[in-house]
Amino acid sequence: MNKAPKRRSLPPEARRKSIMDAALVVFSEKGFANARIEDIARHAGIGKGTVYLYFPDKESLFKSLISEALGPLLMTAHARLEEARLPPRETLGIFFDLIRTEVLGTEKRDLVQLMAMEMRNFPEIAEFYHDTIIRAGLALILRVLERAEARGELRSTAVLKVPQVIFAPALLSVIWNANFARYGDLDLDAAFDFYLDTLFKPAEGDAP
Amino acid sequence: MNKAPKRRSLPPEARRKSIMDAALVVFSEKGFANARIEDIARHAGIGKGTVYLYFPDKESLFKSLISEALGPLLMTAHARLEEARLPPRETLGIFFDLIRTEVLGTEKRDLVQLMAMEMRNFPEIAEFYHDTIIRAGLALILRVLERAEARGELRSTAVLKVPQVIFAPALLSVIWNANFARYGDLDLDAAFDFYLDTLFKPAEGDAP
Amino acid sequence: MNKAPKRRSLPPEARRKSIMDAALVVFSEKGFANARIEDIARHAGIGKGTVYLYFPDKESLFKSLISEALGPLLMTAHARLEEARLPPRETLGIFFDLIRTEVLGTEKRDLVQLMAMEMRNFPEIAEFYHDTIIRAGLALILRVLERAEARGELRSTAVLKVPQVIFAPALLSVIWNANFARYGDLDLDAAFDFYLDTLFKPAEGDAP
Amino acid sequence: MNKAPKRRSLPPEARRKSIMDAALVVFSEKGFANARIEDIARHAGIGKGTVYLYFPDKESLFKSLISEALGPLLMTAHARLEEARLPPRETLGIFFDLIRTEVLGTEKRDLVQLMAMEMRNFPEIAEFYHDTIIRAGLALILRVLERAEARGELRSTAVLKVPQVIFAPALLSVIWNANFARYGDLDLDAAFDFYLDTLFKPAEGDAP
DNA sequence: AATGAATGAGGATTCATTCAT
DNA sequence: CATGAATGAATCCTCATTCAT
Structure with a gap:
C-alpha cells in the first residue's frame, strides 16, 4: 500500500x-x-x-551552471584555429563563425548574457571566467592579430593594445538582443563583416 | 508609540x-x-x-536614477556634433571624446553598467532608454556614417547596417572595467583609435 | 524679512x-x-x-473625542425626562425623539459607530462609557419602565431584566446605516413606533 | 541563506x-x-x-474567516423554519433559539462581533454579508411576520417596515458581551421573551 | 532517492512622534 | 505657536533551506 x-x-x-x-x-x-x-x-x-x-x-x-557550460567553449576554438594555419583574415572569419554558431546561435547566448548581468555580484565567477576563458581567448586572438601584423596585413596596430575589442560585437549582440530584440534584431553578420573588412588590408597583391 | x-x-x-x-x-x-x-x-x-x-x-x-541621469546625455552630443560641420572622421573623434569625458570618465559609467545589468528586469527602463537615448544616438551616428559614405570615405558599408557597433567599444569598456578592472584596465583610447583608423579611408587626396 | x-x-x-x-x-x-x-x-x-x-x-x-462628545449626552436627557412627569409612554416617546434628534441626526451618530467599532481595543473607553453614560442611561430607562409597570401598563415584565434592549434599535440603526446605507436606509421611525406600540398596553380605560 | x-x-x-x-x-x-x-x-x-x-x-x-463561517449560517435556519409550518410565535421562538444555540452560544459570536467592528473597513465583506446573509435572513423573517399579520396576530404593523429590528437584541447582545461583560452579562433570554411577549397578540380565543 | 510542508531570516514600507527652524 | 522634515520601530510578506515522510 x-x-x-x-x-x-x-x-x-x-x-x-x-x-x-x-x-x-x-x-x-x-x-x-x-x-x-x-x-x-x-x-x-x-x-x-x-x-x-x-x-x-x-x-x-548558479556557479556550476556558468563554469560547466562556458568552460569547454574555448577548447574547441583553440584547437580548430591553431591547427589550421590559415591567413589571419580567414582565421578570424572562422572564429566569428564559431562564436555565431557555437555561442550566439545556442542557448549559451543566455549564459553570456547572464554573466554580463551577474558577474558583478559574483566576483569568484568573474575571476574564474577571466582566468579560464578570457585570458586564453585574448591570447588566442592576439596571436592571430600579431601574425597579421607580421604579414603587414593589419590596418591599425591600435587593436594590438585592446584585443578585447574583437569580442565587442558579440557582447553587443548578446546585450542588444536580450533587451531590445522587440525593436529589431541586431545585424550580427554585418558587424562581423565590418570588422573583417576594416581590420585587415586587402591581401597582398590585390588591387591598390 | x-x-x-x-x-x-x-x-x-x-x-x-x-x-x-x-x-x-x-x-x-x-x-x-x-x-x-x-x-x-x-x-x-x-x-x-x-x-x-x-x-x-x-x-x-532606481528608475529616477536611470532616467534623470542618462536622459540629458544625448542633448549635448547632438547639439555639439550637428552644429560643427566637420569631416566625418573628426566628428566621430569628437563623439568618442564626448563618450570618454562625459560618460566613461564620470560616475555615469556606473549607470551604464547598472543599466546593462538590470534592463532585463525592468522592461520599462529598456523601453525608455531605447526610445530616449538609443534611437536618437543611432540616428545621429548613422547620419555621420552616411555623410562619410557619400564622401566616399567609408571603408566598409557593412557598418551602415549595424550602427550600434560604433557603441560596442564603449559598452565593452564599461563591462570590462566593472568586472575585470583588477586584471588590468581596458585601453579605451586604443579602441577608439582602432575604430577611427579602420573605419575611414584616409582623407581624399592623401598619399596612397 | x-x-x-x-x-x-x-x-x-x-x-x-x-x-x-x-x-x-x-x-x-x-x-x-x-x-x-x-x-x-x-x-x-x-x-x-x-x-x-x-x-x-x-x-x-481619540479618547478625548469620545469622552468630551458623548459625556454631556445624558445630562440633557436626564433633565428633560425627569422634570416632566409625563406618562411612561410619552416619556419614552420623548426619549426616542431625543435620541433621534440629538444623536442619530447629528454627527454624534458617527461617534457611536466609532465606539461600537473601537471599544474592544480601548477598555478604558468602554469603562468610561459604561460608568458615565450607560449606567445612568439604563437607570433612567429602568425608572420609566418601573413606573409603567407600577401603573400596570407594561405588556411584558421581561424588559425589566434587560433595559438595554430599549437602546437596541438605536444601536442597530447606527450600525446598519454605517455599513448598509447603500442597500437602503433603516426605517428608524418604524422601529421606535414598533417599540412604543408593543411595549405598553393601551392607556387604562381605553377601549378593550 | x-x-x-x-x-x-x-x-x-x-x-x-x-x-x-x-x-x-x-x-x-x-x-x-x-x-x-x-x-x-x-x-x-x-x-x-x-x-x-x-x-x-x-x-x-480575514475574509475567508468571515465568509466560510457565516455563510452556512442561514441554510440551517431557513430549512428548519420553512419546513415546520408552525404558528408565527413558535416559529420566531425557534428562530431565537437557533440564534442562541448556533451563533451566540458558540465562537461564531466572536465572528459577528468582528464583523460589526470591521465591516466599515472592508466594504466587500459588508457587501458579501448583506447579499448572502442579511437579505435572506430579512426575507425569512418578513415572511413569518407577514404570516402573523395575515392571521391577525401582529400587535404592531410597524415592524413590517423594519424587520431588521428582530435582530437587534442579538446584535446588542454580541456587542454588550464583547465590551461590557465584566459589568454583568446581558440577559438574552429576557430580551427574546420580551420580543415574543410583545410582538404577538395572545393566540385567538384566549382571554381578553 | 524524492518530496513539499514548514520555517524564519531578511528587507520593503508605513506612520506616530520629535524637534530644528 | 506652528510646521513638516526626519526618524526608526513595527509588521507584512517572500523564499532559500531543511527534514519527516
Missing part, C-alpha cells in the same frame, strides 16, 4: 543536467536574485527539495 | 540629489535586488524612512 | 475643537488604526505637528 | 482549519489592524511563513 509513487526516472547525471538546463532558462529570464528555486524545480519537472540533492545551494547551482 | 531623534539640514532638492548619489553607489555595487534601502540611507547619512519622503518606493528611486 | 508666514488664526480652544472635529471625520471614516494623524491635520487645515500641541498622542486624541 | 527546523503533522485541511481558529481568536481580541500574523501563527502552533501557505495574505485570511 504505497502512497507516494516516488518517481525514479533519470539516472543521476542526467537529472543533474536537467536541473542545470532548467536553471539556465529561469536564471536567464529573471536574473539570479529573482529566480526562485521552486521555479527551477518546476521547470525541471521535479520537487523543490530534489534540487538540493544535486547542489548544496542556489549559488552553487 | 515611537521615539525619534532629529536633524535638520539640506534643502529638499539637495537632499534628493544626495539620495540619488548614494543610490548610484549602492545600486552599482550590489545591483538592484541586493541593494538595501537602509544601505542607501546610511550612505546618504539619513534615516531609512527619509528615502521614502523623496521616492515612493525602491523601484521608483 | 520673515519667510514663513506662520498662520495664527484660531484661539487655542477653538483650535482644539477644530482638531477634534477633523478627528471625528477621519476616525469615523477609517477607524482608529487606519486613521493617519496627518489626515486629521490636513482636515483641520493645520500642520501635523500642531496636533501634538493639543494632544499628547493619537490615543489621547 | 536560512536555517529551518521542522515538524510534520496535520493534514492540510485540518491545518487550514487550525489557522482559521487561531485567526478568529486573535482577530477577535485585537481587531484586524492590530492582529499580527505572527500572533496568529503562534496561536496555531506554527511558524509565521506557514500561514502564507494557506492564505495569500492577511486580508484573505
Whole structure:
C-alpha cells in the first residue's frame, strides 16, 4: 500500500543536467536574485527539495551552471584555429563563425548574457571566467592579430593594445538582443563583416 | 508609540540629489535586488524612512536614477556634433571624446553598467532608454556614417547596417572595467583609435 | 524679512475643537488604526505637528473625542425626562425623539459607530462609557419602565431584566446605516413606533 | 541563506482549519489592524511563513474567516423554519433559539462581533454579508411576520417596515458581551421573551 | 532517492512622534 | 505657536533551506 509513487526516472547525471538546463532558462529570464528555486524545480519537472540533492545551494547551482557550460567553449576554438594555419583574415572569419554558431546561435547566448548581468555580484565567477576563458581567448586572438601584423596585413596596430575589442560585437549582440530584440534584431553578420573588412588590408597583391 | 531623534539640514532638492548619489553607489555595487534601502540611507547619512519622503518606493528611486541621469546625455552630443560641420572622421573623434569625458570618465559609467545589468528586469527602463537615448544616438551616428559614405570615405558599408557597433567599444569598456578592472584596465583610447583608423579611408587626396 | 508666514488664526480652544472635529471625520471614516494623524491635520487645515500641541498622542486624541462628545449626552436627557412627569409612554416617546434628534441626526451618530467599532481595543473607553453614560442611561430607562409597570401598563415584565434592549434599535440603526446605507436606509421611525406600540398596553380605560 | 527546523503533522485541511481558529481568536481580541500574523501563527502552533501557505495574505485570511463561517449560517435556519409550518410565535421562538444555540452560544459570536467592528473597513465583506446573509435572513423573517399579520396576530404593523429590528437584541447582545461583560452579562433570554411577549397578540380565543 | 510542508531570516514600507527652524 | 522634515520601530510578506515522510 504505497502512497507516494516516488518517481525514479533519470539516472543521476542526467537529472543533474536537467536541473542545470532548467536553471539556465529561469536564471536567464529573471536574473539570479529573482529566480526562485521552486521555479527551477518546476521547470525541471521535479520537487523543490530534489534540487538540493544535486547542489548544496542556489549559488552553487548558479556557479556550476556558468563554469560547466562556458568552460569547454574555448577548447574547441583553440584547437580548430591553431591547427589550421590559415591567413589571419580567414582565421578570424572562422572564429566569428564559431562564436555565431557555437555561442550566439545556442542557448549559451543566455549564459553570456547572464554573466554580463551577474558577474558583478559574483566576483569568484568573474575571476574564474577571466582566468579560464578570457585570458586564453585574448591570447588566442592576439596571436592571430600579431601574425597579421607580421604579414603587414593589419590596418591599425591600435587593436594590438585592446584585443578585447574583437569580442565587442558579440557582447553587443548578446546585450542588444536580450533587451531590445522587440525593436529589431541586431545585424550580427554585418558587424562581423565590418570588422573583417576594416581590420585587415586587402591581401597582398590585390588591387591598390 | 515611537521615539525619534532629529536633524535638520539640506534643502529638499539637495537632499534628493544626495539620495540619488548614494543610490548610484549602492545600486552599482550590489545591483538592484541586493541593494538595501537602509544601505542607501546610511550612505546618504539619513534615516531609512527619509528615502521614502523623496521616492515612493525602491523601484521608483532606481528608475529616477536611470532616467534623470542618462536622459540629458544625448542633448549635448547632438547639439555639439550637428552644429560643427566637420569631416566625418573628426566628428566621430569628437563623439568618442564626448563618450570618454562625459560618460566613461564620470560616475555615469556606473549607470551604464547598472543599466546593462538590470534592463532585463525592468522592461520599462529598456523601453525608455531605447526610445530616449538609443534611437536618437543611432540616428545621429548613422547620419555621420552616411555623410562619410557619400564622401566616399567609408571603408566598409557593412557598418551602415549595424550602427550600434560604433557603441560596442564603449559598452565593452564599461563591462570590462566593472568586472575585470583588477586584471588590468581596458585601453579605451586604443579602441577608439582602432575604430577611427579602420573605419575611414584616409582623407581624399592623401598619399596612397 | 520673515519667510514663513506662520498662520495664527484660531484661539487655542477653538483650535482644539477644530482638531477634534477633523478627528471625528477621519476616525469615523477609517477607524482608529487606519486613521493617519496627518489626515486629521490636513482636515483641520493645520500642520501635523500642531496636533501634538493639543494632544499628547493619537490615543489621547481619540479618547478625548469620545469622552468630551458623548459625556454631556445624558445630562440633557436626564433633565428633560425627569422634570416632566409625563406618562411612561410619552416619556419614552420623548426619549426616542431625543435620541433621534440629538444623536442619530447629528454627527454624534458617527461617534457611536466609532465606539461600537473601537471599544474592544480601548477598555478604558468602554469603562468610561459604561460608568458615565450607560449606567445612568439604563437607570433612567429602568425608572420609566418601573413606573409603567407600577401603573400596570407594561405588556411584558421581561424588559425589566434587560433595559438595554430599549437602546437596541438605536444601536442597530447606527450600525446598519454605517455599513448598509447603500442597500437602503433603516426605517428608524418604524422601529421606535414598533417599540412604543408593543411595549405598553393601551392607556387604562381605553377601549378593550 | 536560512536555517529551518521542522515538524510534520496535520493534514492540510485540518491545518487550514487550525489557522482559521487561531485567526478568529486573535482577530477577535485585537481587531484586524492590530492582529499580527505572527500572533496568529503562534496561536496555531506554527511558524509565521506557514500561514502564507494557506492564505495569500492577511486580508484573505480575514475574509475567508468571515465568509466560510457565516455563510452556512442561514441554510440551517431557513430549512428548519420553512419546513415546520408552525404558528408565527413558535416559529420566531425557534428562530431565537437557533440564534442562541448556533451563533451566540458558540465562537461564531466572536465572528459577528468582528464583523460589526470591521465591516466599515472592508466594504466587500459588508457587501458579501448583506447579499448572502442579511437579505435572506430579512426575507425569512418578513415572511413569518407577514404570516402573523395575515392571521391577525401582529400587535404592531410597524415592524413590517423594519424587520431588521428582530435582530437587534442579538446584535446588542454580541456587542454588550464583547465590551461590557465584566459589568454583568446581558440577559438574552429576557430580551427574546420580551420580543415574543410583545410582538404577538395572545393566540385567538384566549382571554381578553 | 524524492518530496513539499514548514520555517524564519531578511528587507520593503508605513506612520506616530520629535524637534530644528 | 506652528510646521513638516526626519526618524526608526513595527509588521507584512517572500523564499532559500531543511527534514519527516
